Amino acid sequence: MGTSDPAAQWRVEFDAEVVFSNGGSLRTEGFRLDIPGDDISDAELGELLVRHLGLLMVERTTITRKQLIREPHKGSRGTEGSNGERTVVDLTGEATTAALPNGLELERSVDLPVALVRLLGAEKPVADRLALAALELAGHAVLVHTGTDGPFLTDEAAELLVEWGAALVASDARGPVPDLLPRAGVPVVTGLANLDALPPFGTRLHAVPFPGADGPPRVRVYAVAGE
Structure with missing residues (x-):
């Protein structure tokens, strides 16, 4: 679950390849996304990237480099959440x-x-x-x-x-x-x-x-x- 405390927020910088089932691929280098906790698996990160970019017909994602960074969230799509507290x-x-x-x-x-x-x-x-x-x-x-x-x-x-x-x-x-x-x-x-x-x-x-x-x-x- 995410947190609104910027001191406890994490992002991830990574390189990735996305392969599409109808042909073609997409590569990212040094891409950064908000993450809801302080760690994320490669599979979860691949899904997060797909949601953030709104990609369709994705066959697979491959994370080739990953670095966790403690910094305030920027508002990545697909990571929305609330702790329910007003x-x-x-x-x-x-x-x-x-x-x-x-x-x-x-x-x-x-x-x-x-x-x-x-x-x-x-x-x-x-x-x-x-x-x-x-x-x-x-x-x-x-x-x-x-x-x-x-x-x-x-x-x-x-x-x-x-x-x-x-x-x-x-x-x-x-x-x-x-x-x-x-x-x-x-x-x-x-x-x-x-x-x-x-x-x-x-x-x-x-x-x-x-x-x-x-x-x-x-x-x-x-x-x-x-x-």
Whole structure:
């Protein structure tokens, strides 16, 4: 069973070959996947790879190299799970700021399903279109976890978020943010804290503005997991 504690999460880096029953094959080198525990057999890893990629007509998988790595889960498909416990994570930090459209209705920023993009350890921790392409974005709060304070989104990624109807965009980074998002009326929250405590799946975000606050908009942001 998986765990939401990032200190207890494991991933596996491996090389593999997938052979298809209708001909052809697929090879991976240095591929990484989340695993639910601290170990995994070659057979289980082969099945996990097939589920993650959504492969059909697979005849066999062969794992040629495997290395276990302790690091937070990134959200590999096919590894979804919950420990069944409801957890509330406060994401508001000292640097949390918001760019909110005028007249924002509360239902547009609370109880939103989360699409989590983890870029920790990436050579360039900035989400582009490809980083978002596999995610469900419409009506979701898109959280980009970078571990840095710089830009976290390319202009092209912002275009995709607007095109696909993201409800809110947020990050632990502090920007700058592409101008397209506020122009399109998409709420943006930056400088979040504790994103490493979020599980890859099954989280809902609440960003509650302080009514009548002077100066830049202020919000209290928290996430609820395990419901």
